[in-house]
Amino acid sequence: MAHGTNHQPEVAAEKNGMTARKMLAKCPPEMRPRIDNVRVLKWKRVVNPYHEWTYISRTYTTIDDEGRPIAPSAYNKYLTTVSVVNGVKGLIKVDCTCPSFPYWGWEYALNQKNAADIMRGDGSPPDMRNAKMVPAPCKHIAAMLLQLIRSGAL
DSSP states (O other), X not given: OOTTOOOOOOOOOXXXXXXXXXXXXXXXXXXXXHHTTEEEOOOEEEOOTTSXXXXXXXXXXXXXXXXXXXXXXXXXXXXXXXXXXXXXXXXXXXXXXXXXXXXXXXXXXXXXXXXXXXXXXXXXXXXXXXXXXXXXOOHHHHHHHHHHHHHTXX
C-alpha cells in the first residue's frame, strides 16, 4: 500500500461459483418466512450467448414486511434471472431488479463468489447491511430457485 493512501486491497473473487442449493443454504433465518410471500410468475428458459441457458421470470411480494397483504394493484414486479454457467457442476449466476439485491449487499457478496455480476450496485462492499458478506440471494431469487429446483429444471 502506498504511503498516504487509504485503499484496501481487492478481495479475489472465488472462481468456483455457487450452486442453487448452496446459495439457498446461505439465506438468513429472518429471510426464510418472507420467501413464502413471493410469487414467481411463469418462468421461461431462454437462450443466452454468455451462459449455457437462462431462466427468466417476473416476481412480486404479496405481503409486506409487517405482515400486511399488498393489494394486487400495488405489487412491485421485478425481473429475476437465474443463468446456468456450468450445467455439469450446477453453477449459476443470478440477478434481480429489486432494490434489496444491491442495497443489502447480496449482489456484491455473490459477485465475490462468481455467482452474480455487478449490474445494479456501485461495486463497493456493503458497510452496514450484510457487512459479513453472506453470499445469499434476495427473497425473489430464492423463491425462483426453489421453484426451479422443485420443477427439476435445476
